[in-house]
Amino acid sequence: MKGQLVTAPTISTDIVTSSEDPFGPEVLHDPLPFQARLREAGPVVYLPTYNVYAMGRYSDVHAALTDWQTFECSAGVGLSNFRKEKPWRPPSLLLEADPPFHNAPRAVLSKILGARQLHTLQAQWATDADDVVDALVSSTLEFDAVPALAEAFPLRVFPDAVGIPHEGRERLLPYGDHLFNAFGPENALVQRGAGTIGEISGWVNDQCARNVLTPGGFGAEIWAAADRGDISHEQAPTIVRSLLSAGVDTTVHALAAVLYALASNSEQWVLLQSDPNLARRAFDEAIRLESPVQTFFRTTTRDIRVGGTLIPQGEKILMFLGSANRDERRWQNPDAFDLTRDPSGHVGFGMGIHQCVGQHVARLEAATVMAALLKRVKTIEVNGPVTRHLNNTLRAWESLPMRVTLK
Incomplete structure (x- = not known):
C-alpha cells in the first residue's frame, strides 16, 4: 500500500x-x-504489526x-483475544456475546429501546432540545458545537432516560473514551486514561444498582x-x-458529525430546511460519511477463505466500518454528504444480530436537536479550524467552531 505492500506466502495462497x-496518530x-x-x-x-487480518471493502465487512x-464476538470485539487474555472489565452481554448467551439481553433491550417505546420520550426531548438551543443562540451566535450541543444534549437527556442521578x-465521557480506546492496542491513548479509569469505572458500576436508578427509566426496566x-x-x-458504556460518546460524536456535515454543505442545510422530514436521513448519511465507530x-471460529485468502481459525479480523461506508464499489460519490442519497445499508451501526441496539435512541436525539435548530437558525457554517479527538475506535471531535444566523 503506497509502496509498503509485499506479497507473503501462506499455506495455500x-x-x-x-x-x-491503523492505530498510529497520523x-x-x-x-x-x-x-x-x-x-x-x-x-x-x-497487518503484521498486530497479527490481524484487515477488511476494508463493503461486501466483505x-x-x-x-x-x-464464523466471525464471533465472544472472543472480544477489540484487539485483545478473550480466549487467551483476561478482559480488563466484565465483557458486554450484548456486544461481546454470541447466541445463545446474547439472545435474552438483546431481546430485553430491543423492547426497552424500540422506536415505539421511545415515542413516549419524544415530546420531553423536543422540549429539552428547544431549551438547549434557545439558551445557546440567545447568548451567542458563535460557539463550539462540541461542548455546546453535541455533548450538552446527550448528557442531559440520555442519563435521565436511563435513570441515573445528575451528579x-x-x-x-472519559469512561466511554477509555472503553473505546481499550478496543485497540495498548498505546498512548489507552495510557492517558489508565490513571483514572479505576475510579470512574467504579462510579459507573455504582450507577447500575437497582436502588440508584429512577423508577420508569431504562435501567429500572432492565x-x-x-x-x-x-x-x-x-x-x-x-x-x-452496557447502556452507559456505549450510549453517550458514540452519540456525541455522531451528533457532531451531522452538525459538521450540515455546516460544511450549505446546499444540504437549505434542502433540510425545505423538508425537515429529512432530518433522520441527514443523520444516517452523516453516520455513513463519518462513521463515528470506525473499527x-x-x-x-474456523478456517475461512475470503477473496482467495485463507484466514485460519482463531485469528483476529479488524473490520474497518468507516472504510466500508466509503467504498466506491457500494456507494456512488461516497465522499459527498448528500441528502438525496438513500444511506440505508451503511454499517456505521454494525449489521446483523449485533447491530447497535440503541440506534433508535441516537436517531431521536439527533432529530430533536436538528428540529430545534431549524426553528431558530437561518444559516449555519463552520467558523474556524476543527479539531479531532484521537481515539483508537472512534472518529471523534474535540472542537467544532460554528457560526449561525437567526431567522
Missing part, C-alpha cells in the same frame, strides 16, 4: 501485507488515505458482520425484566452498564 499502523487523525489504500489492496490485508457463526454524569425472569438478576447491572474486531 499469497496474502497482501501492509506495515502501516492515520487516526485522517484515516481516509489509509482506508483507500486498504480497499485498493484487496479483500483482505494482513458486511458479510463478516452478518456471519456471527457525576460528566464522568460518562431490573424489572430480571424480576420477570427474562434475564437473571446477575445480568441486570451488566446490561445497564471493530471479530475472531474466526
